[in-house]
Amino acid sequence: MRLPILKSPSQGNGNGGGSCGSGCGCASGNGSPNPDNGPGMSRRSFLRTGTAAAGGLTAIAAALSPLRELEREDAPSLEQFLQKHYKEMTPEDMERALERIRAQVERRYGIRPELRDYKPMDGVEFVYALNISRCIGCRKCVHACVAENNQSRSPEVQYIRVIEMPRGTMDMEKGNHHYDRPTVPDEEHFYLPVQCHQCANPPCVKVCPVEATWQDADGITVIDYDWCIGCRYCEAACPYWARRFNFSKPRLPADQVNPNMGYLSNRPRDKGVMEKCHYCLQRTRQGRMPACLEVCPTGARKFGNVLDPESEVAQILRTKRVLVLKEDAGTLPRFFYYFDERYPSGLDPEAAEIARRLEAEEGERYGCLPGADGPELRWKDLAPPTKGALA
Amino acid sequence: MPSSPGHSRLPRFSSPAWAGWLIPPGFLLLAAFMFVDPIGPRVPEAEPVIVSRHDLDTGSRRSAMDDPPSARINGVAQGCQDCHSIFVSVDKPVSELSMHHEIVLSHGLNDRCFNCHDRNDHDRLRLHDGSTIPFSQVATLCAQCHGTAYRDWQRGTHGKTLGYWNRDLGEALRLRCTECHDPHSPRYPPFTPLPGPNTLRMGEQNPHGHHAPGRHHPLLRQIGEPDPHPPGGTP
Numbered sequence: 341m342r343l344p345i346l347k348s349p350s351q352g353n354g355n356g357g358g359s360c361g362s363g364c365g366c367a368s369g370n371g372s373p374n375p376d377n378g379p380g381m382s383r384r385s386f387l388r389t390g391t392a393a394a395g396g397l398t399a400i401a402a403a404l405s406p407l408r409e410l411e412r413e414d415a416p417s418l419e420q421f422l423q424k425h426y427k428e429m430t431p432e433d434m435e436r437a438l439e440r441i442r443a444q445v446e447r448r449y450g451i452r453p454e455l456r457d458y459k460p461m462d463g464v465e466f467v468y469a470l471n472i473s474r475c476i477g478c479r480k481c482v483h484a485c486v487a488e489n490n491q492s493r494s495p496e497v498q499y500i501r502v503i504e505m506p507r508g509t510m511d512m513e514k515g516n517h518h519y520d521r522p523t524v525p526d527e528e529h530f531y532l533p534v535q536c537h538q539c540a541n542p543p544c545v546k547v548c549p550v551e552a553t554w555q556d557a558d559g560i561t562v563i564d565y566d567w568c569i570g571c572r573y574c575e576a577a578c579p580y581w582a583r584r585f586n587f588s589k590p591r592l593p594a595d596q597v598n599p600n601m602g603y604l605s606n607r608p609r610d611k612g613v614m615e616k617c618h619y620c621l622q623r624t625r626q627g628r629m630p631a632c633l634e635v636c637p638t639g640a641r642k643f644g645n646v647l648d649p650e651s652e653v654a655q656i657l658r659t660k661r662v663l664v665l666k667e668d669a670g671t672l673p674r675f676f677y678y679f680d681e682r683y684p685s686g687l688d689p690e691a692a693e694i695a696r697r698l699e700a701e702e703g704e705r706y707g708c709l710p711g712a713d714g715p716e717l718r719w720k721d722l723a724p725p726t727k728g729a730l731a
Numbered sequence: 732m733p734s735s736p737g738h739s740r741l742p743r744f745s746s747p748a749w750a751g752w753l754i755p756p757g758f759l760l761l762a763a764f765m766f767v768d769p770i771g772p773r774v775p776e777a778e779p780v781i782v783s784r785h786d787l788d789t790g791s792r793r794s795a796m797d798d799p800p801s802a803r804i805n806g807v808a809q810g811c812q813d814c815h816s817i818f819v820s821v822d823k824p825v826s827e828l829s830m831h832h833e834i835v836l837s838h839g840l841n842d843r844c845f846n847c848h849d850r851n852d853h854d855r856l857r858l859h860d861g862s863t864i865p866f867s868q869v870a871t872l873c874a875q876c877h878g879t880a881y882r883d884w885q886r887g888t889h890g891k892t893l894g895y896w897n898r899d900l901g902e903a904l905r906l907r908c909t910e911c912h913d914p915h916s917p918r919y920p921p922f923t924p925l926p927g928p929n930t931l932r933m934g935e936q937n938p939h940g941h942h943a944p945g946r947h948h949p950l951l952r953q954i955g956e957p958d959p960h961p962p963g964g965t966p
Contacts, residue, residue: 391755391759392755394759395755395758395759395762398759398762398763398766399758399762399765401762401766402762402763402765402766405765405766405768461897464897471888476919476922477924478922478923478924478925479924479925479926479927480786480787480925482925482928483780483782483786483787483925483926484787484789486782487782487787493779493780494777494778494779495777496777496779496780496928496929498928501928517927517928518927518928519924519927520924520926520927521924522923523921523922523923523924524921524922524923524924525921525922591779593779624896626900627895627896627897627899627900627901628894628895628896628900628901629892629893629894629895629896631789634789634893635787635788635789636891637792637911637919637922638891638911638919639889639890639891639892639906639911642887642888642892643896644896645896645897651887651896652886652887652888652892652896655886655887655888656888659886659888660888678888680879680883680889681879
């Protein structure tokens with residue numbers, strides 16, 4: 341996009357037609373203090389003003405020059421520009437917006453998406469539970485999420501980080517999410533996948549200056565990508581590093597587009613907007629499971645409606661030891677980590693010895709084979725690995 | 732506007748007066764450079780990671796034995812009783828058997844076939860009390876020793892559930908023990924992890940450098956300080 345403003349430096353000072361740039365002695369004018377120079381302006385002040393104006397105009401042009409990068413396809417249409425806030429849109433407004441996005445996706449990727457605006461279901465509050473005794477750190481969830489949610493492949497945007505933590509600590513400073521082993525799991529580490537915790541008290545929602553992100557009735561914190569201004573306050577506010585920013589234009593190969601899209605979830609994003617995990621709401625608001633859960637080879641991931649007392653997540657909250665990350669942040673996450681009571685072998689020799697003895701005793705009584713699960717162990721029977729490990 | 736020449740003529744400097752005239756063209760050149768932008772925006776990008784669809788398979792990890800069970804003998808599927816109604820099987824560890832060498836039995840102390848398989852009817856499994864169950868009810872057999880896992884599995888807190896979380900909208904599919912665990916060697920084999928993140932602006936990631944000093948803290952690595960918390964270094 342060429343800006344006509346550029347021409348102004350060569351046109352001189354704009355002091356009316358016919359005025360040449362070199363300050364020659366043109367026709368004398370009225371009341372000029374210096375009779376050698378042009379009307380109303382000395383040679384020096386002409387040069388000064390002209391240079392300043394030229395510099396200023398060039399600087400403005402330079403500041404606007406990124407607009408040249410804007411392709412016609414990416415420029416917001418008038419309709420998009422005038423679109424109302426999500427909560428103020430009528431069903432007709434929403435249908436127009438969906439049709440606009442469908443057409444845009446079709447132009448960009450050559451496929452007609454199944455785009456809908458999925459609303460929260462009544463009497464549903466989603467909760468995620470993840471068994472850290474079972475997670476093996478294979479990162480299948482990370483890539484299944486990318487495939488499902490149309491994230492940018494390059495630059496890479498991933499909603500889930502699997503952190504490899506040394507056993508016996510919950511100190512996140514000691515975690516490493518770049519681990520690259522030939523095989524997992526490693527005996528000396530455990531694995532802590534982190535994604536958006538869909539907090540009941542979300543700091544990211546509070547800091548948004550334009551209300552482009554909010555918490556829906558089923559507990560999912562959503563983002564309207566058409567309303568986000570890209571200030572990244574929410575990214576800074578999130579204690580779980582769950583929000584991702586599109587620093588440059590997302591690159592998504594057309595053959596890897598997932599055509600099942602939701603307005604607030606996995607429709608393709610643009611440069612300069614924030615995105616994050618939304619519990620695959622285009623699936624879960626239809627009763628299905630999130631993509632990260634379906635791909636998990638160990639069954640460590642559990643998802644469901646916590647208001648249903650028979651749901652798996654409600655059972656876990658009732659019967660398992662659960663913890664949340666950074667509880668002291670007061671965010672009230674809807675993402676719980678839990679573990680099986682059985683003490684992982686090789687973690688603590690003393691505790692393992694207690695477990696072995698109990699198993700042998702109980703096994704003798706019930707005719708079980710030693711080495712199998714044995715009786716249920718209570719956490720308090722076992723020495724904690726380090727002080728404040730689960731504090 | 733800093734490009735005004737009058738500001739550059741400060742009395743303290745003894746430089747010639749014309750030097751001040753260099754400042755506005757300097758700014759002009761800078762503005763022109765910014766406008767033309769010969770370098771262009773540089774966002775670090777790596778080649779996209781391609782993960783095969785096979786790696787993201789969502790089904791059960793393995794397929795459980797059919798009920799009634801069968802085995803491939805010389806490439807032909809045979810029912811168990813096809814052979815075992817004729818041949819009497821021996822009660823020996825797998826290493827001493829003349830058949831079924833493909834079975835890797837690594838199930839703790841449970842190293843005898845007839846702890847689980849029925850000696851007379853090879854199409855069925857045998858419980859500790861002597862009664863037999865079909866292969867489809869394998870969970871009952873496992874539950875004899877793995878009580879806590881069985882209890883959790885019944886509640887849905889152990890094992891994988893596919894399908895729908897909402898029973899009104901669709902069916903939930905609970906996988907059975909042997910759809911994830913090989914009953915002969917139930918412990919999961921080690922997995923090859925999928926590629927890790929290519930974090931922007933954190934410099935080049937060392938693919939093999941888990942133990943390389945400073946990898947854990949990119950900032951420390953940049954200023955050449957050793958990493959105080961090398962990953963994996965904690966006891």
